[in-house]
């Protein structure tokens with residue numbers, strides 16, 4: 001090679017033009033971008049839009065379509081959004097290990113906006129100690145809770161309940177968060193008397209927390225914050241953020257959807273990342289129900305595109321490590337198995353995977369009891385030709401039951417007092433039959449009217465099992481990787497099982513041993529036949545689920561920690577001009593619900609990128 005791969009930009013740029021299946025789309029674009037961002041979930045959206053607003057030329061590449069409809073926008077329809085094969089992919093990780101051969105359906109958004117287009121919109125910040133931990137392991141003060149809190153306040157400037165700055169005209173925060181109960185002018189005992197009675201018992205045990213995102217370090221009950229735009233009652237998503245920034249800075253933010261990045265272009269001699277190889281086409285990735293399982297990226301001619309400054313990978317917890325491994329960044333033994341030349345030996349890529357442990361407590365309510373509240377009585381959830389609540393939603397988006405995810409309230413509880421100021425368990429109360437994200441849960445749940453069941457999700461934060469892993473199974477970039485959750489293994493196995501057991505026993509007591517029990521017909525899950533610790537443990541093993549997998553390309557001290565993939569600025573160890581920013585960068589699973597942590601973290605990394613570019 002006479003010159004380095006990264007110097008050949010012009011030549012390959014020409015190739016993009018002649019090889020692309022859609023040359024017209026590429027023609028008017030600037031020939032070379034400052035940055036290429038791969039993946040448009042909360043991580044990629046945050047980075048790409050911040051850079052575009054700072055007048056850099058950004059190309060955001062997304063495998064999924066540019067898709068938006070009334071269902072994705074309407075908060076209450078989140079279960080239907082997950083049923084949409086155009087935007088939702090399904091992974092099937094092994095619950096334990098490959099040898100046990102037990103898999104679970106695990107939805108992810110593969111669409112413009114990423115999983116934030118199909119998620120449940122619960123918008124919670126991480127505990128201050130979680131940010132301080134990142135600051136401590138990376139030695140970067142900008143990760144401290146004090147510094148991160150400033151970012152959060154800036155991001156949520158438009159949130160009326162968060163900052164109580166309604167009169168401030170100079171509000172630029174893009175993260176829309178609101179609380180349905182606060183939008184309703186009627187008092188709870190009028191809108192939902194059944195819930196009011198349930199809260200009566202809760203109030204005797206827990207303090208009410210009016211703003212959980214401001215103070216989340218004590219046990220409390222609260223109404224769940226959601227990423228819903230208050231005025232319009234719609235999903236306040238990453239998708240909207242992309243569209244808004246495009247309308248403001250059209251020439252700075254170029255978005256390619258239905259485009260799959262198969263490999264990062266890295267010069268093996270200089271270890272400099274300078275571009276990506278990609279294929280244009282819809283539903284190429286095998287996680288998509290609409291993909292053809294025989295499609296193989298190795299048999300398709302690829303195009304390439306280059307960036308002047310940096311490449312940022314934001315593909316999420318599984319697709320990010322997969323892309324790194326396919327590009328020669330990962331454990332050299334794994335790469336060798338597939339004949340991939342190692343550019344940077346980083347054994348931390350694809351390990352350290354963590355996920356919450358979630359379980360559900362479900363009771364069927366007596367006939368005539370409506371847990372969803374009086375405004376929901378006539379709702380058909382878009383299953384009939386005329387849905388009175390949909391009409392009401394269009395007229396009254398602030399107060400309609402459709403302008404919220406239908407969550408009733410939440411609680412934070414400390415079950416392990418060993419670490420003060422960090423409640424370790426969240427409970428989410430829902431007025432429907434929800435058994436967790438598993439095959440056909442939506443079809444099963446909606447066999448019963450909304451309001452006929454009460455479900456409580458037990459959501460463990462602070463899990464310490466980090467033995468999950470993700471690794472490529474072939475060099476076909478369209479093939480999903482091998483994902484092993486390795487639940488209930490390692491030293492924390494019994495602690496975590498005990499924590500869930502304790503929570504389920506607690507809920508049984510809270511619901512059946514209180515005046516609220518007058519509304520209950522029977523306990524469906526775990527069911528009255530489960531009476532002993534052993535029986536409950538068996539139930540938990542069968543029913544455990546989760547949906548916040550993370551931490552597979554973690555930040556850390558890259559000099560001391562051999563498993564650290566990134567430094568505190570999201571830069572990949574040993575590779576120039578390559579960063580990662582998404583849910584995979586966290587050393588430990590963040591918060592109770594992670595997407596706000598991803599956004600806040602990527603705002604911080606966007607600052608780092610901008611600082612590097614300017615000075």
Ligand SMILES: Cc1cc2nc3c(=O)[nH]c(=O)nc-3n(C[C@H](O)[C@H](O)[C@H](O)COP(=O)(O)OP(=O)(O)OC[C@H]3O[C@@H](n4cnc5c(N)ncnc54)[C@H](O)[C@@H]3O)c2cc1C
Nearest residue numbers: 039041043063114115120121122261315316582583594595
């Ligand atoms: C069903 C469900 C419900 C959830 N509910 C909540 C909730 O209520 N609250 C909460 O805080 N969190 C929730 N989450 C989690 C949250 O949505 C995710 O943690 C968050 O979206 C992660 O953001 P990300 O940027 O890391 O990745 P993602 O959102 O997964 O986005 C990654 C994007 O990158 C694209 N991509 C990947 N690889 C490539 C490639 N090679 N080429 C091109 N494009 C690529 C993907 O198509 C995808 O669009 C939920 C998640 C799911 C799946």
